[in-house]
Amino acid sequence: MERYVEVGNTPVIELSDKLYGKLESVNPGGSIKDRPVKYILDRMNPQPGETIVEATSGNTGISLAMMCAERGLKCIIVMPSNMSEERKTLLRMFGAELIEVEPGDFERAIQIKDDIVDEGKGLSLHQFTNPLNIQCHREELFNELRISSYMIGDISAFIAGTGTGGTLMGVQQGFKDYGWKGKIVAVEPAENAVMSGGKPGLHGIEGIGDGSKYLVDLNKVDEIITITTEEAKERSRRLAKEMGLFVGISAGANVLASERWIESNKPEGIVFTILCDRGERYCSVL
Secondary structure, three states: OOOOOOOOOOOEEEOOOOEEEEEHHHOOOOEOOHHHHHHHHHHHOOOOOOEEEEEOOOHHHHHHHHHHHHHOOEEEEEEEOOOOHHHHHHHHHOOOEEEEEOOOOHHHHHHHHHHHHHOOOOEOOOOOOOHHHHHHHHHOHHHHHHHHHHHHOOEEEEEEEOOOOHHHHHHHHHHHHOOOOOEEEEEEEHHHOOOOOOOOOOOOOOOOOOOOOOOOOHHHOOEEEEEOHHHHHHHHHHHHHHHOOOEOHHHHHHHHHHHHHHHHHOOOOEEEEEEOEEHHHHOOOO
């Protein structure tokens, strides 16, 4: 019997004739981040009583805090102070120590995390630079999408927002390994369009647009779509009211970007996107 929580094998939801979403909010920790956190922790094999520290916008921290609690590990999370209060509450409920930095300052959060590790006071997933993040999504998420495509149809595009970039690059690697020609499309906040050549800026699409491309190799990305915070929030609210899907703000951005891509490109096949997390952790900002 599996000792720890099982993640993945999440449902595929038909959002429209051409658009399908992977419902990652049903993972035990409520987001897609359960996947890389468990994948990396299993390979690190930290011992009970050890401390794990990570810089995060929230979902990785929640997944990590939950899994540290079940494994008898201590957890320190470093995150910008402008993340939702619901996220902070969840972290504390799982017993994590929370260190907050200035709004939007992910580089500072990463530096504090690295300092704690360098001082020998904790271990880290290093999610923003760890190739295991990509490998996880190649082995797990892509394979689930591949199996679904056999039943639904050929994939014309995979469209997803980028935080660390692990999800997008993992699926891209799967496309390459199988010789698939589908497009890889990144989504980023219009207010923080650094991958599109813009300047960093504050935005409210929590979980994506962390201020740098990190694991994203832009040479492997076919297109970048920008979505404003208010557009993402509005699409998220509509998913709840029109389809009963109470998912997060980044899911709203992913769905809206996918709809726009489909409208512009009229693909023959289907488009997959990610419904990244639960909407309950954004009630105060939606």
